[in-house]
Amino acid sequence: xxxxxxxxxxxxxxxxxxxxxxxxxxxxxxxxxxxxxxxxxxxxxxxxxxxxxxxxxxxxxxxxxxxxxxxxxxxxxxxxxxxxxxxxxxxxxxxxxxxxxxxxxxxxxxxxxxxxxxxxxxxxxxxxxxxxxxxxxxxxxxxxxxxxxxxxxxxxxxxxxxxxxxxxxxxxxxxxxxxxx
Amino acid sequence: xxxxxxxxxxxxxxxxxxxxxxxxxxxxxxxxxxxxxxxxxxxxxxxxxxxxxxxxxxxxxxxxxxxxxxxxxxxxxxxxxxxxxxxxxxxx
Numbered sequence: 001x002x003x004x005x006x007x008x009x010x011x012x013x014x015x016x017x018x019x020x021x022x023x024x025x026x027x028x029x030x031x032x033x034x035x036x037x038x039x040x041x042x043x044x045x046x047x048x049x050x051x052x053x054x055x056x057x058x059x060x061x062x063x064x065x066x067x068x069x070x071x072x073x074x075x076x077x078x079x080x081x082x083x084x085x086x087x088x089x090x091x092x093x094x095x096x097x098x099x100x101x102x103x104x105x106x107x108x109x110x111x112x113x114x115x116x117x118x119x120x121x122x123x124x125x126x127x128x129x130x131x132x133x134x135x136x137x138x139x140x141x142x143x144x145x146x147x148x149x150x151x152x153x154x155x156x157x158x159x160x161x162x163x164x165x166x167x168x169x170x171x172x173x174x175x176x177x178x179x180x181x
Numbered sequence: 182x183x184x185x186x187x188x189x190x191x192x193x194x195x196x197x198x199x200x201x202x203x204x205x206x207x208x209x210x211x212x213x214x215x216x217x218x219x220x221x222x223x224x225x226x227x228x229x230x231x232x233x234x235x236x237x238x239x240x241x242x243x244x245x246x247x248x249x250x251x252x253x254x255x256x257x258x259x260x261x262x263x264x265x266x267x268x269x270x271x272x273x
Binding site for chain 2: 028031032034035036038039049050051052053082083099101102106109110112113114
């Protein structure tokens with residue numbers, strides 16, 4: 001079972017790694033951590049507490065905390081969408097915490113409104129989960145042209161997690177399967 | 182749907198929220214502190230068939246699927262806990 005302390009430690013350690021801080025408002029931070037905890041209990045992964053998760057891993061992958069949008073949001077607005085992670089100047093109170101506009105594309109948001117939530121469903125085995133991926137999500141191989149990091153997902157990341165290169169540095173790896181051998 | 186009673190019933194205030202969202206919690210508290218009567222629905226606890234209706238209603242009113250969604254008198258929609266905008270709209 002996931003504890004609130006574990007959720008807090010994970011967020012603290014991640015903030016440290018990336019040079020961010022956690023929200024300085026203790027009550028607000030507590031609410032966010034509790035939200036993450038309940039999403040992890042409901043869905044099996046810590047989906048963003050301030051977004052509607054579908055309960056389907058493949059659909060929610062980009063909003064699992066830390067979400068895909070955190071780095072560009074912290075860079076532009078000083079906090080991520082839910083305001084769990086904040087920049088140093090926000091942490092020090094030099095800039096107020098404000099609601100951040102949603103960066104997640106509408107097409108991805110609306111997927112949560114059409115699929116059944118998994119709260120009452122049994123969690124699928126990892127092997128069947130892969131086989132049952134929704135067909136509309138086309139995953140591709142992307143590589144970072146700066147450091148060579150390779151990722152298999154729908155879109156390239158906003159920022160390379162290894163060398164911090166921007167999304168523009170990612171290129172698709174074209175895969176050709178030759179069935180004739 | 183939950184109804185939170187309040188002495189200020191000048192406007193019909195409706196809130197779409199998420200039970201896990203800290204901004205939504207803050208919005209509910211802000212309305213309570215100002216004694217504004219309001220109704221709310223936690224969208225993450227809704228039935229599947231209602232989600233599509235909620236999506237259409239929010240988008241149809243020109244809003245985005247970003248919570249909290251505050252709807253005043255069935256027409257003015259405010260996305261996010263924007264205190265100044267809420268105060269201005271409700272005259273509080």
